[in-house]
Amino acid sequence: MSEALLDVKDLRIDIVAGGTSHNAVENVSFAIGRGETFGLVGESGCGKSITALAMIGLLKPPLITSGGSIRFKGQNLLELSAREMRKLRGNRIAMIFQEPMTALNPLSPVGRQIAEMFVLHQGATWHEAEKKAVEALASVQVPAPDQRVKNYPHQMSGGMRQRVMIAIALACNPDLLIADEPTTALDVTVQAEILKLMQELCDARGTAVLMISHDLGVIAKMCRRVGIMYAGHMAEERPVSDVFRTPAHPYTKGLLSSLPRLGSRGSHGRKRLQEIEGVVPSIADFPAGCRFEPRCDRASAICVKQKPVEVDLGNDGFVRCFHHE
Amino acid sequence: EEPHPGGVINFVAPYGSSFSSLDIHASAQVQDEFWTKAIHRSLYDWDANDNKPVLGLATDVSVSDDKLTYTYKLRQDAYFHDGKQMTADDIIYSYTRIMDPGKAYPAAQYISNIKGATEYNQGKAKEISGLKKIDDFTLAITLTDPIDPGYQLMTNYTAIYPAGAADKPDFFTHPVGLGPYKFSEYVPGSRLTVVKNDKYYDKGKPYADKINIMIMGDASARDVAFRNKEVDVSVLGPAQYVAYKSDPELAKNIIEVAEVYTRHVGFNPDFKPFQDKRVRQAINYAIDSDLIIKRLAKDKAYRASGWLPVSSPAYDKDSKPYPYDPEKAKAQLAEAGYPNGFEFELTATQNESWGLTIVEAIIPMLDKVGIKVKAKPVESSVLSEAVPGGDFQAYMWSSESGPDSLTALRCFYSKTPQSSCNYTKFNNPDYDKLIEAARQAKTDDEKNELLRKANNLLQEEAPVWFFNYNKAVMAYQPWLHGVQPNSMEMAIQSYEKLWVDETAPAR
Amino acid sequence: MGLRLNLVIGGVLCVLIIAAAVLAPWLAHYNPIMDADLMNAELPPDGQFWFGTDSQGRDVFSRILYGAQVSLTVGIGSQLINTIIGLIFGISAGYFGGWWDDLVSGLTNLMLSIPSLIFALAIMAVLGPGLPSLLIALGLTNWSWTCRIARSSTLSLKSQGYVQAAKTLGYGDARIMATQILPNMIGPVLVIATLGMGDAILSEAALSYLGLGIRPPQPSWGNMLTDARELIVIAPWAAIFPGVAIFLTVLGLNLFGDGLRDWLDPHMRTRRA
Amino acid sequence: MNDCPEPLLRVEDLSVHFPVQGGVFSRSRRLLRAVNNVSLSLNKGECLSVVGESGCGKSTLALSIVGLQAPTSGAIYFEGKPITGTVQPSRMGRAQMAQIVFQDPYASLNPRQTVFTSLAAPLRLHGIEAGEVEGRVEEMMRLVGLKPDQAKRFPHEFSGGQRQRIGIARALVLNPRVVVLDEPVSALDVSIRAQIINLLLELKERLELSYIMISHDLSVVEHMSDRVAVMYFGQIVETGPWNSIFDNPTHPYTRRLIGAIPDPFAELAGTSLVDEASAPPPPAGFDFYPKEFGKHDVYSLPPPSQLVAIDVDHHVRLVPAH
Amino acid sequence: MLRFVLRRLLQMIPTIVAVSLLIFVIFSVVPGSIASSMFADGRGANDPKLVERIKQEFGLDRPVYVRFGDYMWQLAHFDLGTSFRTRQPVADMIGERLWPTLKLAFAAMCVAIVIGLPLGFIAALKPGSILDSLTMVGAISGLSLPQFWLGLLVMYLFALTLGWLPSFGYGDGGLRNIILPALTLGVAPLALLARTTRAAVLEVMNADFIRTARSKGMNSFLLVKWHVMRNALVLVITTLGLQFGSMMGQAVVVEKMFSWPGLGSLLIDSVSLRDIPVVQGSILVLVLCFLLVNTLVDVLYAVIDPRISHG
Numbered sequence A: 001m002s003e004a005l006l007d008v009k010d011l012r013i014d015i016v017a018g019g020t021s022h023n024a025v026e027n028v029s030f031a032i033g034r035g036e037t038f039g040l041v042g043e044s045g046c047g048k049s050i051t052a053l054a055m056i057g058l059l060k061p062p063l064i065t066s067g068g069s070i071r072f073k074g075q076n077l078l079e080l081s082a083r084e085m086r087k088l089r090g091n092r093i094a095m096i097f098q099e100p101m102t103a104l105n106p107l108s109p110v111g112r113q114i115a116e117m118f119v120l121h122q123g124a125t126w127h128e129a130e131k132k133a134v135e136a137l138a139s140v141q142v143p144a145p146d147q148r149v150k151n152y153p154h155q156m157s158g159g160m161r162q163r164v165m166i167a168i169a170l171a172c173n174p175d176l177l178i179a180d181e182p183t184t185a186l187d188v189t190v191q192a193e194i195l196k197l198m199q200e201l202c203d204a205r206g207t208a209v210l211m212i213s214h215d216l217g218v219i220a221k222m223c224r225r226v227g228i229m230y231a232g233h234m235a236e237e238r239p240v241s242d243v244f245r246t247p248a249h250p251y252t253k254g255l256l257s258s259l260p261r262l263g264s265r266g267s268h269g270r271k272r273l274q275e276i277e278g279v280v281p282s283i284a285d286f287p288a289g290c291r292f293e294p295r296c297d298r299a300s301a302i303c304v305k306q307k308p309v310e311v312d313l314g315n316d317g318f319v320r321c322f323h324h325e
Numbered sequence B: 001e002e003p004h005p006g007g008v009i010n011f012v013a014p015y016g017s018s019f020s021s022l023d024i025h026a027s028a029q030v031q032d033e034f035w036t037k038a039i040h041r042s043l044y045d046w047d048a049n050d051n052k053p054v055l056g057l058a059t060d061v062s063v064s065d066d067k068l069t070y071t072y073k074l075r076q077d078a079y080f081h082d083g084k085q086m087t088a089d090d091i092i093y094s095y096t097r098i099m100d101p102g103k104a105y106p107a108a109q110y111i112s113n114i115k116g117a118t119e120y121n122q123g124k125a126k127e128i129s130g131l132k133k134i135d136d137f138t139l140a141i142t143l144t145d146p147i148d149p150g151y152q153l154m155t156n157y158t159a160i161y162p163a164g165a166a167d168k169p170d171f172f173t174h175p176v177g178l179g180p181y182k183f184s185e186y187v188p189g190s191r192l193t194v195v196k197n198d199k200y201y202d203k204g205k206p207y208a209d210k211i212n213i214m215i216m217g218d219a220s221a222r223d224v225a226f227r228n229k230e231v232d233v234s235v236l237g238p239a240q241y242v243a244y245k246s247d248p249e250l251a252k253n254i255i256e257v258a259e260v261y262t263r264h265v266g267f268n269p270d271f272k273p274f275q276d277k278r279v280r281q282a283i284n285y286a287i288d289s290d291l292i293i294k295r296l297a298k299d300k301a302y303r304a305s306g307w308l309p310v311s312s313p314a315y316d317k318d319s320k321p322y323p324y325d326p327e328k329a330k331a332q333l334a335e336a337g338y339p340n341g342f343e344f345e346l347t348a349t350q351n352e353s354w355g356l357t358i359v360e361a362i363i364p365m366l367d368k369v370g371i372k373v374k375a376k377p378v379e380s381s382v383l384s385e386a387v388p389g390g391d392f393q394a395y396m397w398s399s400e401s402g403p404d405s406l407t408a409l410r411c412f413y414s415k416t417p418q419s420s421c422n423y424t425k426f427n428n429p430d431y432d433k434l435i436e437a438a439r440q441a442k443t444d445d446e447k448n449e450l451l452r453k454a455n456n457l458l459q460e461e462a463p464v465w466f467f468n469y470n471k472a473v474m475a476y477q478p479w480l481h482g483v484q485p486n487s488m489e490m491a492i493q494s495y496e497k498l499w500v501d502e503t504a505p506a507r
Numbered sequence C: 001m002g003l004r005l006n007l008v009i010g011g012v013l014c015v016l017i018i019a020a021a022v023l024a025p026w027l028a029h030y031n032p033i034m035d036a037d038l039m040n041a042e043l044p045p046d047g048q049f050w051f052g053t054d055s056q057g058r059d060v061f062s063r064i065l066y067g068a069q070v071s072l073t074v075g076i077g078s079q080l081i082n083t084i085i086g087l088i089f090g091i092s093a094g095y096f097g098g099w100w101d102d103l104v105s106g107l108t109n110l111m112l113s114i115p116s117l118i119f120a121l122a123i124m125a126v127l128g129p130g131l132p133s134l135l136i137a138l139g140l141t142n143w144s145w146t147c148r149i150a151r152s153s154t155l156s157l158k159s160q161g162y163v164q165a166a167k168t169l170g171y172g173d174a175r176i177m178a179t180q181i182l183p184n185m186i187g188p189v190l191v192i193a194t195l196g197m198g199d200a201i202l203s204e205a206a207l208s209y210l211g212l213g214i215r216p217p218q219p220s221w222g223n224m225l226t227d228a229r230e231l232i233v234i235a236p237w238a239a240i241f242p243g244v245a246i247f248l249t250v251l252g253l254n255l256f257g258d259g260l261r262d263w264l265d266p267h268m269r270t271r272r273a
Numbered sequence D: 001m002n003d004c005p006e007p008l009l010r011v012e013d014l015s016v017h018f019p020v021q022g023g024v025f026s027r028s029r030r031l032l033r034a035v036n037n038v039s040l041s042l043n044k045g046e047c048l049s050v051v052g053e054s055g056c057g058k059s060t061l062a063l064s065i066v067g068l069q070a071p072t073s074g075a076i077y078f079e080g081k082p083i084t085g086t087v088q089p090s091r092m093g094r095a096q097m098a099q100i101v102f103q104d105p106y107a108s109l110n111p112r113q114t115v116f117t118s119l120a121a122p123l124r125l126h127g128i129e130a131g132e133v134e135g136r137v138e139e140m141m142r143l144v145g146l147k148p149d150q151a152k153r154f155p156h157e158f159s160g161g162q163r164q165r166i167g168i169a170r171a172l173v174l175n176p177r178v179v180v181l182d183e184p185v186s187a188l189d190v191s192i193r194a195q196i197i198n199l200l201l202e203l204k205e206r207l208e209l210s211y212i213m214i215s216h217d218l219s220v221v222e223h224m225s226d227r228v229a230v231m232y233f234g235q236i237v238e239t240g241p242w243n244s245i246f247d248n249p250t251h252p253y254t255r256r257l258i259g260a261i262p263d264p265f266a267e268l269a270g271t272s273l274v275d276e277a278s279a280p281p282p283p284a285g286f287d288f289y290p291k292e293f294g295k296h297d298v299y300s301l302p303p304p305s306q307l308v309a310i311d312v313d314h315h316v317r318l319v320p321a322h
Numbered sequence E: 001m002l003r004f005v006l007r008r009l010l011q012m013i014p015t016i017v018a019v020s021l022l023i024f025v026i027f028s029v030v031p032g033s034i035a036s037s038m039f040a041d042g043r044g045a046n047d048p049k050l051v052e053r054i055k056q057e058f059g060l061d062r063p064v065y066v067r068f069g070d071y072m073w074q075l076a077h078f079d080l081g082t083s084f085r086t087r088q089p090v091a092d093m094i095g096e097r098l099w100p101t102l103k104l105a106f107a108a109m110c111v112a113i114v115i116g117l118p119l120g121f122i123a124a125l126k127p128g129s130i131l132d133s134l135t136m137v138g139a140i141s142g143l144s145l146p147q148f149w150l151g152l153l154v155m156y157l158f159a160l161t162l163g164w165l166p167s168f169g170y171g172d173g174g175l176r177n178i179i180l181p182a183l184t185l186g187v188a189p190l191a192l193l194a195r196t197t198r199a200a201v202l203e204v205m206n207a208d209f210i211r212t213a214r215s216k217g218m219n220s221f222l223l224v225k226w227h228v229m230r231n232a233l234v235l236v237i238t239t240l241g242l243q244f245g246s247m248m249g250q251a252v253v254v255e256k257m258f259s260w261p262g263l264g265s266l267l268i269d270s271v272s273l274r275d276i277p278v279v280q281g282s283i284l285v286l287v288l289c290f291l292l293v294n295t296l297v298d299v300l301y302a303v304i305d306p307r308i309s310h311g
């Protein structure tokens, strides 16, 4: 890959509160090229959202980025001033959040919430901005956009609201869109529509996407490359097809085989699902060595003592495991 | 010093936080006398210096031999604020109105001694037969009893309205009277302003141009306002009395007077221990009244040595109050069969001079002789229902004991019902005889002598604990002059006699 | 910040007041009622009378200690009544819904719409001054907050899995309310009760001022303060110490209640952290 | 509808309507028709899955079955005996018929009670002797794969998966015949889901349980169910054996639902689960009901329609064509 | 909208009826009467006949239910009856006193809003700062002061020691006289408002949509202006409405101590004089004020918050 749009290297996020400090995210590295869609999967609490927030500079205490770099078009975002970051935020890097129900201001008409983007970043007057908002709403395929701009969020369905969020995010044609589980709260049928819409719009504008999800299906559908996170570590980062065909990390492998596969019961009868024993460790007691070690069936002595390092797998991929396949 | 006309007086009505009504006939609140005294006049007036009623709206009176009919020559120079001249009709109108059969005006108690008043009130007569207009300026009043009507007809509650006044729609928002000041403005609950009546009959008076009568119930607020020079007079409570007396500046302008109120604890004879005179006396011995007066009342009271107050003509200057003698008290109690004392409930209101504050001081004193007292705090309107109703074991109250001594002492006459004012159901044949004789007495001296005896008997019998007579204390600003020692009610001043000098802050 | 400062300060103040009340008979040098020597009236604070004496010559310090008993009785007693009424009405209204809920809501709104001090005043006028009347008056007038909290907590707890499960497991309604719902709303109810105690102590003072408080000579901070108002120029200590006692107690209760709320409400916890 | 003698549980023509208030400025009180004339039957040992979009009335149906929601009309029969309406058994009686496992493992346990209390209290309530209670709780803990000594702990000391196990243990502690599973795994981490799915299937075999399972996740539905009912806006639009539904989805809504599943393996293989081109036409003289989506109003009464058998035990909702 | 207001007004009727009933019952068993109150100060002899006649004139000798029926009948005709004490229509008397009370209440509310609202805002925007701690300590202290004690203190300070302001009374109804009572009455709501505002702002600042707004690249000023203010206000408004009610109650004490000629002092006087029609009328009017203010709050609420108006 030539120069990546976003290049994250060894990102580290700590939770510092009242004198104690815990590590939440460590050694996270990945790169997203222009116009590329990159997926980030992992279980709840593994650090996906805070990684995403770090990209856009919205981490709030007690969370702090304590190491690594985030290069956006060559600029290290961690070194920018608050003012410079504000200029990028929304304008060049935009974000969509998980909960369409609460992510919009309930007391403000959606049109205005879209228009704010134009006022903020393009110096438009409110009047112009409101007009542009109608166009923006039309572009996310909301019917009767000139009426809908006057609606308040509660008058819209979840899918509609998520469209509004997309309209806001894409209003200034950002280079990078961070989508943090944009469809988790939606019905499958609506999810399909929204994903399709996002794909189309981003393709058309050449917007790169960081797609966060815990649904492997969504990732497989949307992304070319995927990073799999486990307990604040990037377990492996590879093209999607490789991951599904030949999962290298034992966690990825366990995850894939624990999923019931549609159609497999028809052809092979009901088989007992593979389980990953144990539970995800909590931040306060992450193991010192490999964080998956307590649940891993391949674990050995070294896994307990030492943190695994990235192992290059070729084809722009790596895995973080001593015993990878 | 020559009275100085002009200026504004900021007067204080200190007892409630509002005037109840601008119809004084309908009111029974002392608070309302403050504005009445400015706006209205009654047939008689009270001479605060001589302690007796004097003619006000009449220039002359002649009394019939049976002492029942009084014929008044009315003033011809008295004009109502609306310009109308006062005539006998106005007086007849006013007294008749007070006895209105459809209404229960409290002032009726002062008129009911006029012949035919009660009949009229009960609807049995068309008019009050005892009121006769002889001509426009001559009025004859016939009484039911040979008493001096001055005491009744001087009260502010029997103020004279212009005839037909009550029919005027705005009379009770803009009262019109004969007084030295004319109504100007009323801010309900806060202030009533009156302005000088140039046509007041007492020529040369009043002096001040305007009086603001402010309503201030709260003593500490009043204190602040007085020190802040916002008001020209302030009635002092005990604590303030001390403070003012010890302040060299404030101490200069304090006026004190013995008011005609006797503070006491009444004993209900229905409660067994109180049937015994020795018990009642024991309580009088057991309480160190002087100490209480000195320390708690801050000397703002005169020790009571009987029922009649110091200013009463029948007051016996030689009579001694009960001494403080707990040993004697114990002995008396033991004799009466209560060597270990007993317990009683003392009903009282929240009042620092004749209420719970005093009760609190009594409790430990009586405790020393074995009597346990339980305070029963009540609101004043409850006290005045419970006491005439006999619903108490003992009560503490302040009762009017003047200016007419006979009226005051009749409250212990056995035929006076408890519901009227014989609250302790006092019943003593010797006493009754003295009272009856006093009623028939030919001369004042004879009457006063009899009443003195009755009063002494009363003290001996001790139907009450004789606590004190009120010493009313009023502080006034140095620029205010003409303040009168009114023993009826210190704070109620004849405004026409007040004046302010040029040192008064311009307001 | 591990321990909440307001909880600690509030707790310490409350413990001190409770200790003062409980230990009053041992701490007080004088009998608060009978040791009244008018010869000692209005003495300033000194080694003998730590907080001076009042107009009756009673030791202000001793009276404040005994007054703590009254204030705490008023605070705790009235809140106990309020809490019980509020919980019974609130939980049952939230749980059963329907006309009963409408009725209780109407009653709550009614209680809220009459200023509670005025309501208490009216009740005191009927019952006459005294501690029992005060408990009743303050206990009957302030339950609407508890009731509202209890009702809304019940409404949200009612749909929680474990309450629903209890129903399917055959629990009776009373048992569900007592074992599944009540224990889970103790926190906010406790907060309301703590704050309510402060209010009750202030109301006692206000009612005393209006002449409808505790029966003298029993000392309560409210009536001590009312009595001493007149003395503020000549014997300020008699007014200042009870005022400070009320202030510190209510402050302690408010701080404690506040701290309790922060501590119980995880939302606030992350917010503050 | 079924030629078996009498199903274990039969839901007949069940409707649940909620009265709701409009906004403050409007005084209209409307009926929200959450469940409309639903009929279902559950045979012994069977797992019946109910799928459908959010808000279509699945949970309401589930709650009615366990007696937590009184039906507006219709009836539910357990072993042929009605358990709704005036003749319904007491709560205690009902407890042994059906129990429920909730979606949210965090809200489904009383935070103030130890696990032991949560499991033992219903036993005591149902008159199990004190001596036996402990043994039974221990047995239940083992059954759901927890250590008996963990019963002393409070819920917050457990992870989500473990709580869901406790929830299952509580549902089973009274030996119910039917267990309603309301999205039992959707709140759980992906790596934990398999554990719970396996446990549920195991328990079903071992204890001869019958399940009514509600789920969004069609891959889980396919894996677990024997029969499937597809709901849309309070009505069942298609029902049939699992293989019939997944191999031969007929109703457009079912096809849409299956088509929308982002299945990673299908995605990568580039195959799609349903082929839009080969959508089966409605039987002659009928239209599918509903034909169009997204234009539904939960407040109005749906037009009359019927479930028509198109295969053995496979029914689809249709309206006569005009 | 109009219909909503009308409906809310209609909904007050049951509350009003219930309040009347409650008050009526309470004051029909209260000891003492207008008659006895006339002799309360010990002047003159008690006159049992007069007492009888007074009871007759005001119908106090009739059975309670008859009186209540009468009372409700009057109320239904918007007639609050006639004062026992002044024989004036109660409505007139209340009318005279209502304005000062409202003036005082609004002035106190202004004190609370003008100081409390910004204070709460500032405290919330810098949580944990010195200013925040000071504000909150101040707020809790403000809630812990006995009101009449506070009143005494301000009176001594501002009127006596500093001599800046008149210590009491209504004066000519101007600003100088209202300051001290409004301050005394306003401290508690001020403190409460500062706390509520702070909590509300913190809550809003924590909401998801604030994160969305931040992700748009907004600075803090615009964030507060566009997104925080209205949302926080919605949470604060309810407190304001309820606070108004308890303030109406506290006004009794404050009015009494500052000799303020409002409804509160009328009420207190009338209670002690047992002028029952006035007591009932004043309480009813106080309740009505509370209900009206809260209806206003509801309307405001619905206007600000579209979720409520559209259901």
Ligand SMILES: Nc1ncnc2c1ncn2[C@@H]1O[C@H](COP(=O)(O)OP(=O)(O)OP(=O)(O)O)[C@@H](O)[C@H]1O
Pocket: A015, A024, A042, A043, A044, A045, A046, A047, A048, A049, A050, A051, A061, A062, A063, A214, A283
């Ligand atoms: N403000 C915070 N304070 C303390 N810990 C936090 C905070 N925000 C997140 N964390 C912790 O950081 C870890 C990572 O959280 P994050 O939100 O990134 O998870 P996630 O992968 O997005 O999970 P999910 O799939 O549930 O959204 C979690 O363990 C969480 O508890």
Ligand SMILES: Nc1ncnc2c1ncn2[C@@H]1O[C@H](COP(=O)(O)OP(=O)(O)OP(=O)(O)O)[C@@H](O)[C@H]1O
Pocket: D018, D019, D020, D032, D033, D034, D053, D054, D055, D056, D057, D058, D059, D060, D061, D298
């Ligand atoms: N108690 C209630 N009062 C009013 N409406 C209700 C009530 N319970 C449910 N509803 C409404 O009934 C409809 C069906 O709700 P239900 O919870 O059964 O849906 P669901 O299919 O379980 O959805 P989900 O998949 O989101 O859990 C929804 O529109 C819901 O808002």
Ligand SMILES: [Mg+2]
Pocket: A048, A049, A050, A180, A181
């Ligand atoms: Mg997340």
Ligand SMILES: [Mg+2]
Pocket: D058, D059, D060, D182
């Ligand atoms: Mg559901």
